[in-house]
Amino acid sequence: VAEKVGVSKTTVSRILNGNYAHTTEETRKRVLEAIEELDYRPNALAKGLKSMRTNVIGIVLSNLKNPFWTSVLEGVEDACRAAGYNLMICNSDEDPGLEEQYVKQFQTRQVDGIVMNPTVRNAGLYKKLADTKYPLVVVNRKIPGLETHHVVVDNVKGAYIAVDHLLKNGRKKVAVFSYLNPYVSTWKERLDGYRSAMLANGYSEDDFRIVEADQQTGKMKEAALRFLREHPDTDAIFSTNNMITLETIEAVKQLNFKIPDHIAIIGYDETVWSKHLDPPLTIIRQPGYEMGQIAVQTLIRTIQAKRKPKPQTVVLEPELIVRKSCGTVTDSQAIC
Amino acid sequence: VAEKVGVSKTTVSRILNGNYAHTTEETRKRVLEAIEELDYRPNALAKGLKSMRTNVIGIVLSNLKNPFWTSVLEGVEDACRAAGYNLMICNSDEDPGLEEQYVKQFQTRQVDGIVMNPTVRNAGLYKKLADTKYPLVVVNRKIPGLETHHVVVDNVKGAYIAVDHLLKNGRKKVAVFSYLNPYVSTWKERLDGYRSAMLANGYSEDDFRIVEADQQTGKMKEAALRFLREHPDTDAIFSTNNMITLETIEAVKQLNFKIPDHIAIIGYDETVWSKHLDPPLTIIRQPGYEMGQIAVQTLIRTIQAKRKPKPQTVVLEPELIVRKSCGTVTDSQAIC
DNA sequence: TTGAAAGCGCTAACAG
C-alpha cells in the first residue's frame, strides 16, 4: 500500500474517505501524490467486507431480446451511475430455476439490493426475500400478495386506450392477440382492458375475439393466420406485445389484407422501428426508461434508509401514439 | 456462522468447497443440513479478498439502444453463466471520460477481467491495461497497436459483399451512407470495402458516392434527403448501420422513390424487424452473439491461464442475407 | 495530528 510515503495506512484511509478533518495539508498532499503515482485502487472487496455494503445492485431480467427491456436497462444504468452504484446483470430467460440461482448468487456477492422482472414462479423465493427485508424492487409484473416495492405500468389502462381508440375510429370487429402465460399478470391485465373497453363501447362478451398463443417464435403467426382465415371480417387487431405485432403483420400481409383499409393494427411498446413500418404503427407506449430509473431510485432509497420504508407501488401511465396503422386520425392527436 | 453444528469453520469451508476428501459422511451431512436450515450464503467478498479472484467480469458497452449490442450481451451472458462467472455491466455512451471512470471502478471492484467496446479515445488507459497484463478483450472495434485480445467482424469484407451484391444485380450508381467518427475503425473499414468492391467491378474513384453524417438522430435523414435530391439517379444505397437504414428508408419514402424498383437498399446488421419492413430488407448479418460468447471465453481463458497467452485477434465473418429490398434474387441464395 | 491493533468472513498451512 501507499505507506511508502512514510505514513500509516490509517492516515491514508482517512484521507481517501474525506475524514482528514485533522490532517496536515502537507502530509495530505504527499499521500495524494503517492496515490496518483502508484495508480492505487482501493480494494472495494475489503471495504465491502468491513462495511457490509458494496454499492452494487443486481438486476434480474427475463428477456434481453425485447427492446423494451433495453430501455429499462438504460434507465437502470443511468440511475445507478447518478447514485454511484455499480450494476450486476443477469437474465433468467423466464426460467424459475435460473432466477433463483441468480438471486442467490447476488446475495452471495453481497449486492445491496435487487431489481427484478420476476418469472412469478418462485413464490417461496420472493416471500423469503420480503420476509428478510432484503431490498427488492419488482418491476413490470405484479407478484400477488408480496410485501415489497413494485414499479409497474397500468396495463388495463393501456389496453383500454388502445381498444377504445380502435372502436372510436369506427372499427367493429376488434380482436386481441396475446401470449399465453398464466403466471404473468401483464397479459391478463391487457385482456381485461380489452374486455372493459369493448363493454364500455356497447359490445357484449359474444363479440370478444381473443387469440392466444405460446410465446415462441412463429407460434403467433400461425395462430393469426388460422384466426384470420376463419374470421376474415375482423377489422382491427390489438396486439399486446411488439413481437406479436411483427408476426401479426407478417400474417396479415401474407393474406393480402391491406393495413389500415381492411384491417387496423395497434401495437404495444414503442420501438425504433415502429414509425418505419409500412404503414407507420400506432402503438401504446410504456415508459420503460422511467420504470428502470424509478426502480433503482426506490431501491437505493430503501437501501440507505435507517428504517425500511413501507412497500410502495408505483404505477406508470401508458400513452397512445397515433400513426397510420389504424386509419384516419380523428382528433388533434399528434402524429410522430 | 454455521458452527452451531459444533464443528469449526474450517470444516465447513472444506465441505463447501469439495475438499472433504477426508471428512466423515456423518459430520458432512450434519453441516449440509445446517447450511440448508440457516439458508447460509458464503460471503463472496471475503472469499475474493482471500483468493484475489472474484469470478466476476465486467463489460463496458458504448450503446445500449442498438439491438446489435443486445445480441452481443446475450452471448456474453450465456458464456458467463456457462463458466460460473457473474457479470457487471456499464455503458460508456461513447464518452471517453465515462469509459475511464468505469474501467477504474471495475478494477476497484476487483473484477477478474473486462470485455470492452472501446470509444477508442483513451489510448493511455488501454495501454496501461495492456502493460499491466490486465485481462482485457476488446470487441467490435480495433485499437491500433494495442497488444491485447480482439474479437471483431471483418468489416471490409461485409461491405464488399454488400456492394458487390448490388453491382452484380445490375445497379450502376451505388452510394454508401455512413457515420462520421474518425476514432472508430468500423466505419472506415466499411467505406474501404465499398471502394474496393466498386473498383473490382470496373468503376473508378469518380463513381464513388459517399455520404457521411453525424451519429445523431435525424442527421442521416437530412443528409440522405439532400444527397438524393442532388443525385436522383442513385439506384442503390449501401447503409452501414441499422439506424442509418431506418432513417434512409424514411427519406427514400418521403421522396416517393420505390424500393427496390427505383432504388435498392442493403442494410447492416440483422434485427428482429429487418424481415418485416416493406419490402423485407436485404442485409449483412454480423454474428453478434458469437462475438460476445467468444470474447468471454477468450477472457476467461486468459484469466485462468498460468502464463498469459499471446494476444490473439479473432475475426468473424459477416454474411449476406438476401430479401427483397435489392430487387430480383438472381442465384440460388436463400430467402428468409 | 497520527499510529497500533482488532476484526469483517473466508481459506490455506500446519498441527494434532
Add this chain to the structure above:
DNA sequence: CTGTTAGCGCTTTCAA
C-alpha cells in the same frame, strides 16, 4: 479426520 492460526485490505476504535 478435524481444529488452530494467520492473513487477504480495509476501517474503526482507542491510545499516544
